[in-house]
Amino acid sequence: MTEQHREAVILLVEDNEGDILLTQEALQDAKLANNMLTARDGDEALDILYKRNGFEGAERPDLIFLDLNLPGTDGYEVLEIIKNEPSLKAIPVVVLTSSHAEDDRLTTYEMHANCFVSKPLSAKTFMEVVRQLEAFWLQIVALPPKR
Numbered sequence: 001m002t003e004q005h006r007e008a009v010i011l012l013v014e015d016n017e018g019d020i021l022l023t024q025e026a027l028q029d030a031k032l033a034n035n036m037l038t039a040r041d042g043d044e045a046l047d048i049l050y051k052r053n054g055f056e057g058a059e060r061p062d063l064i065f066l067d068l069n070l071p072g073t074d075g076y077e078v079l080e081i082i083k084n085e086p087s088l089k090a091i092p093v094v095v096l097t098s099s100h101a102e103d104d105r106l107t108t109y110e111m112h113a114n115c116f117v118s119k120p121l122s123a124k125t126f127m128e129v130v131r132q133l134e135a136f137w138l139q140i141v142a143l144p145p146k147r
Contacts, residue, residue: 008138010036011061013045013078014096015070022123023065026130037061042073046081049088061091062143065133066113068097068104076107083112090144094133 010027014020020038027036037058039045047053049061064082068075075095082088092114097104105116117133120126137143 007035008062008143009059010134011039011045011048011064012036013039013042013064013066013070013075015040015067018123019067019119019126022126023130026127027134035059042070042075042078045078046073049082060147062146063137064091064093065096065130066093068095068099068108076111079108079111079113087147092137092141092143094137096130096133 012020012023014023020040024036024038037048039048045064045066048055048058051058066075066078070078075097079093079095082091082093089112093112095108095113095116096119097117098119099105100118108116117129120129
């Protein structure tokens with residue numbers, strides 16, 4: 001497996017159990033080599049990223065799918081921390097949210113999100129979007145090298 005097409009670690013930061021299950025299914029269906037970590041709120045995502053509070057052995061993600069509307073530390077705060085932390089800021093962050101608001105889109109791009117995707121309403125379309133995101137980020141884009 002080349003470095004560009006190596007096994008990737010995806011961190012899904014999502015509190016909606018249905019969206020978690022659909023994302024897992026879409027990634028499994030795509031049959032690309034990857035591992036997925038799931039954080040159900042912003043605090044858990046930060047624990048995974050900083051390898052603390054029971055996540056000391058967590059792998060550093062190569063790609064983050066981040067919901068904005070999270071309990072506790074919200075997606076905006078997580079994005080701000082990631083993009084201001086020298087050891088994390090190179091990790092691509094895909095904002096994957098139910099929001100369709102222009103203000104949310106503008107704000108997250110100003111905060112250096114790598115892309116903004118509004119979740120489609122149907123499960124079938126949502127799964128297709130996740131497959132396309134995975135294909136783009138893991139087959140076409142050259143991710144930053146592992147540290």
